[in-house]
Amino acid sequence: MSKTLGAGVIGMGWAAGEHFKAYQNNPHTEVRGVVSRTREGAERKLEELAASGISVSGVRVYDSYLDLITASDIDVISLTSLPGCNVEQAVAIAHAGKHLCLEKPVALNIGDLRYVQTELAGSGIKVAVCLECHYNPQVRVIKSVLDQGLIGEVYYLEGDYYHGIGPWYKQWEWNVTCEQGGSSLLSAGLHALDLVMWFAGSEVTEVASFGCTGPNNVLEYRYDPNSVTILKFANGAVGKCASSLEYRGPYYFPFEIHGEAGAIRDNRVFSLKIDGQQDFAPIPTIMLDSGDVTHHPYQDEIDELVDCILEDREHPLNLDYAARVHEVIFAADLAAAESRVVKMEEITQ
Numbered sequence: 001m002s003k004t005l006g007a008g009v010i011g012m013g014w015a016a017g018e019h020f021k022a023y024q025n026n027p028h029t030e031v032r033g034v035v036s037r038t039r040e041g042a043e044r045k046l047e048e049l050a051a052s053g054i055s056v057s058g059v060r061v062y063d064s065y066l067d068l069i070t071a072s073d074i075d076v077i078s079l080t081s082l083p084g085c086n087v088e089q090a091v092a093i094a095h096a097g098k099h100l101c102l103e104k105p106v107a108l109n110i111g112d113l114r115y116v117q118t119e120l121a122g123s124g125i126k127v128a129v130c131l132e133c134h135y136n137p138q139v140r141v142i143k144s145v146l147d148q149g150l151i152g153e154v155y156y157l158e159g160d161y162y163h164g165i166g167p168w169y170k171q172w173e174w175n176v177t178c179e180q181g182g183s184s185l186l187s188a189g190l191h192a193l194d195l196v197m198w199f200a201g202s203e204v205t206e207v208a209s210f211g212c213t214g215p216n217n218v219l220e221y222r223y224d225p226n227s228v229t230i231l232k233f234a235n236g237a238v239g240k241c242a243s244s245l246e247y248r249g250p251y252y253f254p255f256e257i258h259g260e261a262g263a264i265r266d267n268r269v270f271s272l273k274i275d276g277q278q279d280f281a282p283i284p285t286i287m288l289d290s291g292d293v294t295h296h297p298y299q300d301e302i303d304e305l306v307d308c309i310l311e312d313r314e315h316p317l318n319l320d321y322a323a324r325v326h327e328v329i330f331a332a333d334l335a336a337a338e339s340r341v342v343k344m345e346e347i348t349q
Contacts, residue, residue, distance in 0.1 A: 005029045005309065008074040008098075010065050010089060011081035012036035012045035014170065015103060015130075015293045019078035021054055022302035029306055032073055035062040065089060069096040076126075076309060078302075079103060084180050087112045094123040099309050101302060103130045104190060106322055108182040110330045110347060113323060120319055128305040128315040129322035133191050134198070135300035137286040138267050142255060145264060146199060150271045152261030157200055160242040161192035162252040163291045166219045175245070176221045184211065184227045185329045189243025192253065193229065193332075194325045199257060202235035203324075208341045209332040214246050221246065229332040253288040 007023040009016050012034055023029040036042035039061055046056045062068040069077060069092060076099040079089055087107050093100050106129060107113040120127065133139055145151065165188065166172050174180040181187040197204060211224030219225065225245035232238055257264040262271035267287060268280035289295075301317065308315045327347045335342040 005075040006032040006073045008033040008068045008077045010035050010079050012042045016080040018293050018298040022299045024054055026303055026306050031059050033060045033062055033068045033071055035065045035068045069093050069098055082180050087116055090116055091119040094120045094125055099126045101128045101305055105186045113326050126308045127319045129317050131194050131317050132296050132298055132301045135297035136288050138288050141283050141285050142264055145269055151259030154259045155237045156258040157196050157239040158256040159192040159196040160254050161189040162244050162247040164247045165245045178223050183223055183333045184225050184243040184245055193241045196239045196241050200233050200237055202233040204231050204328050204344055205234050206232040206341055206343050207331040207335050209336040211336045219246055251291045
């Protein structure tokens with residue numbers, strides 16, 4: 001575990017800063033190269049990081065991502081480009097034999113997802129897709145309660161994502177487009193959908209979904225920024241995931257999970273297995289209550305990716321795992337477009 005891995009970052013935007021910090025904080029990695037749409041943008045981000053106390057010593061700024069991925073001293077790369085670039089660049093990284101930390105979404109349609117899966121299969125690289133909410137303490141509390149069976153067999157789950165993304169975020173410029181944002185779920189709501197699926201512990205079999213845009217479309221989205229998706233699971237449970245990028249209120253990421261012996265509501269638990277309990281009991285933890293990427297647990301996800309590289313094991317949030325989440329999103333978007341229930345075999349076969 002003493003080897004120092006060279007890290008590179010492609011796309012020096014908002015989230016890239018957290019990837020950069022995570023590599024610099026890990027004892028087995030150091031950032032050796034970065035690249036962005038413009039050299040000036042990459043240099044500006046490095047200056048910002050240095051001003052915050054993060055070491056940028058020895059970090060080279062490349063003019064082409066192809067030059068970065070073929071550099072002999074770079075072993076692992078974070079891909080934080082615009083979503084529309086992910087397919088081409090992820091495949092190129094795999095062909096170069098570099099390990100990959102990939103920002104979501106992997107792809108914006110099922111054909112491109114299958115292409116990435118095909119090209120990365122057998123590459124030997126380790127992949128982590130940024131579904132980093134798995135590492136949030138509130139999420140870990142919920143998963144622990146479920147794993148211990150404190151609310152019994154689960155039959156109903158809700159996880160919703162309410163986060164207005166407008167001109168106050170730089171990403172709004174491209175997030176409103178079909179070519180980069182894709183859909184409400186692909187843009188950001190997939191974090192909630194992913195967790196509903198993970199908590200359910202069962203495969204999705206059927207999907208229904210509806211979307212809408214506010215009557216005046218004040219945020220100028222070119223796809224429905226609001227959606228409600230209903231899931232049917234193989235074990236008989238049902239789930240619901242709402243996603244709103246047009247929401248005008250404080251960031252809100254609520255959960256409601258019902259089991260035969262109790263319920264979970266955000267960080268509060270009620271269990272019939274606890275004798276004498278009269279009401280929901282809060283569990284103090286760090287909540288999923290901010291859209292600021294500095295609040296997201298990138299450090300934990302990247303630390304695990306580094307361990308997976310050094311120990312030669314697969315990351316739990318690997319491409320196969322992320323593909324199943326994306327398949328459900330594509331089913332939901334198809335269901336909304338055609339106003340019908342979509343069976344998952346339509347997508348997966």
